[in-house]
Amino acid sequence: MRIPHSLTVLIVEDQKLVRDGIRLILAESDFNNILVASNSEEALSIIERNDQIGIIVTDILMPGTDGIELSKAIIRLRPNMKIVVLSMLDDEQQIARSFAAGVKGFLLKTLNPEELIYCLHHVYLGGTYLHADLAMKFFYRIHPAATAGVDPVEISEREADVLALIAQGFTSTEISDKLFLSKRTIEGYRKTLMSKTGSKNTAGLIHYATANYLIRKPD
Known part of the structure; x- marks a missing residue:
């Protein structure tokens, strides 16, 4: 099962270059309904008016209300909403706060397009997802011997x-x-x-x- 192309995706990102880049990646992967917001307040306004949104991709560090607080507000408004956050920081506390807020996916902005698309499918179908580099980092911390002689x-x-x-x-x-x-x-x-x-x-x-x-x- 895959995400239906009719699904509406909301991108929340204050930097236009990044916002347009994500939108292009989604459009090239046959996502037909894409909405954008440049800040948390605009995003909440869009969500309140549109009940067709199935998944949200949001930056964490934005002026005003950040992506984690936005995620909390979204979950209060739409308890079953699927949210994926993007971050520039490899910060464990930020990761923990994000998932505690109800986020289902955490990605670094260094990701490749294929991982973004896979993450969206995985999260939409009920899974949780952590950026591959972070997942491997945590794995090797728990199992340091795994890095030797491979x-x-x-x-x-x-x-x-x-x-x-x-x-x-x-x-x-x-x-x-x-x-x-x-x-x-x-x-x-x-x-x-x-x-x-x-x-x-x-x-x-x-x-x-x-x-x-x-x-x-x-x-």
Whole structure:
């Protein structure tokens, strides 16, 4: 299951360049209904007037009310709203405050477009998401031995194609249609990728692949 293209996404970002960049990424990924706000007050006004918004992407550091306080206000207004925050800071306290406020996704602004799209799909479908670099940082802190003596994972061209489509939220059936391969073959590639990266689920696979620069757009 993927996000319906009819879903309305609200972007809250005070910097026009960043705001326009996010909007372009979403538009290129077939999100058809995109709203924008330059501050928290404008965002709340839009949310109060529009009950079709399904997911919100907001900056944290903004003039006036910041993204965390905005998230609290949104949850009070729309308890089931899916919110993803963007930050320039690798700050554990900020991460903790964000999730405590009801946020479902936390991304650094250094992210690549594929991770943003995957995060939105994952969060919309009920999951929580932490930027791949942060997830790996916390993992290595808990398991420091994991950084020693590990050879980089090598994947084939076809595996890279499949991985890129997985990162965009496509199902095995959809990937098989796009690559003109059987669903069974795609499931085989998915299983191989999980094995090579030591991942237990799709979120873990995307975390690993993003942190190790394995994701690219398919040919």
